[in-house]
Amino acid sequence: MGANTFGDVSLARQRTLGTRLHIWFWRDSTQGYLMVAPGVILLALLVAYPFFLSLWLSMTNKTVGNPGVFVGLSNFTKQWQSQIFTQAFWNTLNYTAVTTVFKLVLGFAIALLLNREFRGRQFVRSSMLLPWIVPTVLSTMAWLWMFDSNLSSINWIARRLGLVQKGYPWLTDPAWAMASVMIVNIWRGIPFFAITILAGLLTIPQELYDAASIDGAGRLRRLVNVTIPLVMPVVTIVLIMSIIGTFSDIQVVYALTGGGPTNSTHVLATLSYRVGLQSGQLGQGAAISLYMFPVLLLMVILEVWHIRRSNR
Amino acid sequence: MTPRKMTTTLARLLSVYLPVAVVLVVMLMPFYWMLVTSFKTYKEMFDLSVSPFFPTMPTFEHYVHLWSKTKFPTWLWNTTYVAVSSTAIAMVISILAGYSLARLRYRGNSFLSLAIFVTYLVPTTLLFIPMAEVVSQLRLLGKTEALIAVYPTFLVPFCTWLMMAYFRTIPVELEECAMVDGATRWQALWKVTLPLAIPGVVTAGIFAFTLSWNEFIYGLVLVTRESARTIPVGVLTRLVQGDLYFWGPLMAAAFLGSVPVAVLYSFFVDQYVAGLTAGAVKG
Numbered sequence: 001m002g003a004n005t006f007g008d009v010s011l012a013r014q015r016t017l018g019t020r021l022h023i024w025f026w027r028d029s030t031q032g033y034l035m036v037a038p039g040v041i042l043l044a045l046l047v048a049y050p051f052f053l054s055l056w057l058s059m060t061n062k063t064v065g066n067p068g069v070f071v072g073l074s075n076f077t078k079q080w081q082s083q084i085f086t087q088a089f090w091n092t093l094n095y096t097a098v099t100t101v102f103k104l105v106l107g108f109a110i111a112l113l114l115n116r117e118f119r120g121r122q123f124v125r126s127s128m129l130l131p132w133i134v135p136t137v138l139s140t141m142a143w144l145w146m147f148d149s150n151l152s153s154i155n156w157i158a159r160r161l162g163l164v165q166k167g168y169p170w171l172t173d174p175a176w177a178m179a180s181v182m183i184v185n186i187w188r189g190i191p192f193f194a195i196t197i198l199a200g201l202l203t204i205p206q207e208l209y210d211a212a213s214i215d216g217a218g219r220l221r222r223l224v225n226v227t228i229p230l231v232m233p234v235v236t237i238v239l240i241m242s243i244i245g246t247f248s249d250i251q252v253v254y255a256l257t258g259g260g261p262t263n264s265t266h267v268l269a270t271l272s273y274r275v276g277l278q279s280g281q282l283g284q285g286a287a288i289s290l291y292m293f294p295v296l297l298l299m300v301i302l303e304v305w306h307i308r309r310s311n312r
Numbered sequence: 313m314t315p316r317k318m319t320t321t322l323a324r325l326l327s328v329y330l331p332v333a334v335v336l337v338v339m340l341m342p343f344y345w346m347l348v349t350s351f352k353t354y355k356e357m358f359d360l361s362v363s364p365f366f367p368t369m370p371t372f373e374h375y376v377h378l379w380s381k382t383k384f385p386t387w388l389w390n391t392t393y394v395a396v397s398s399t400a401i402a403m404v405i406s407i408l409a410g411y412s413l414a415r416l417r418y419r420g421n422s423f424l425s426l427a428i429f430v431t432y433l434v435p436t437t438l439l440f441i442p443m444a445e446v447v448s449q450l451r452l453l454g455k456t457e458a459l460i461a462v463y464p465t466f467l468v469p470f471c472t473w474l475m476m477a478y479f480r481t482i483p484v485e486l487e488e489c490a491m492v493d494g495a496t497r498w499q500a501l502w503k504v505t506l507p508l509a510i511p512g513v514v515t516a517g518i519f520a521f522t523l524s525w526n527e528f529i530y531g532l533v534l535v536t537r538e539s540a541r542t543i544p545v546g547v548l549t550r551l552v553q554g555d556l557y558f559w560g561p562l563m564a565a566a567f568l569g570s571v572p573v574a575v576l577y578s579f580f581v582d583q584y585v586a587g588l589t590a591g592a593v594k595g
Contacts, residue, residue, distance in 0.1 A: 032416030039409035142342035248435030
């Protein structure tokens, strides 16, 4: 009888352990961790780890085929004193600032335009987005063709109109090349601004405009006092996303000028590719790309702060 | 027509239709040149005396060249393979993570949401140099599969965020009913909530596919063999060599490489716009 009791107790204990395990496994928190785990593991392995590896690389003199040793911050100081780097650094700021202003102003204007009623609005709205949808390097190839020194169709039209004799030096002159790169970026980025701001405009209730009209507000007053304040949160997010994308952009510059003529259009991303992978100086390349980090960090903080505030 | 009515029509023409036409022409111009050039003979392309607007003797030679003399068909297959696989992987991961973060309470939930959001804002150009190292540690360097491993890193944060927002719009009560009737968490997700979240899944999926199709820098850095490349990289490295541009096949490739995403987009314009504006516009 004693042995029997013992056996029963042990069975009961096993059952409780099994049940507890069962309950634990099906608890919301356990299930929550299980479901989020693949994503967390992926991002830890292929975003966080490479990021820290980049920090480490930037403080070594590692090259392709040479493991390298710790050199402190010398890659950063060496780059800061290099003329190509400073040019690329200012180009990046310039590229971002100029294109963002144009994208915002033109995108806003187009959003206002598309917010009006007209025939074929749906068609215009969807085909407008094409530059944003298709692979950037491929559409940049079309621009490359349009900017070609001899065969440029833009130059052909300009010559026919009698604007120029020989044509514009789109990609051969440093200042023109920088302008060309900016034009392509603006062209590609406008749809994102226009369509997103338009989506913001569509959420503004008509009653507000009606009320403003009754109070005697003209078109300009309605724009300044109703439209702009209400669409501001959308504009802020679009701006932040666009600045991040443009500041870290490689595709347009790489495909259009490759950083040339004579390194005049390099941005941080193209230069880090050139130095880090084409010349194989991994440490230097990592340092160059990390110079992007402060601006990106600032944008991330702004974005998080903005979302927290608007969620409250 | 009364003079007054004529003035309003004219005003409308000038203030709406004219600017719309200008915008449309500028936005679509490069595609027009791409297409027109791809059908021109070289002789015509280089002849500055004729109008560049239309091909006088349309030819398919560049498409034939692209298809038979370059690895374009292989690149097309690689791009499709990579885009479909990485989208599928990213969607499974994102649906689970999005559901978990939106629905289930546990310690660290809000921290993880924030962390995933922050990785969404990390650009690929910050990571491509160390990524080559990581991928070679995973023994994938040079292979097309490297891209399938890496692309989810920029798809998952966005898709998770989108799915989270979508799951929040679906009433919890439906799941609670199912779970009272004995369904597990996974059954509730799989049979009750996910079917209702299909529009969100479609939006995230289209976005992920388009982003993978268009990706450039990882494709350039992580894959080295010409036959393992994707379209954007293959086109740029093979059809542009130094100062030598193979304009005909280049324009044909640019066109053909854009068609799949453009067609997909044309079927799902509304979902795409919803995804594009999801981050910025609430409600």
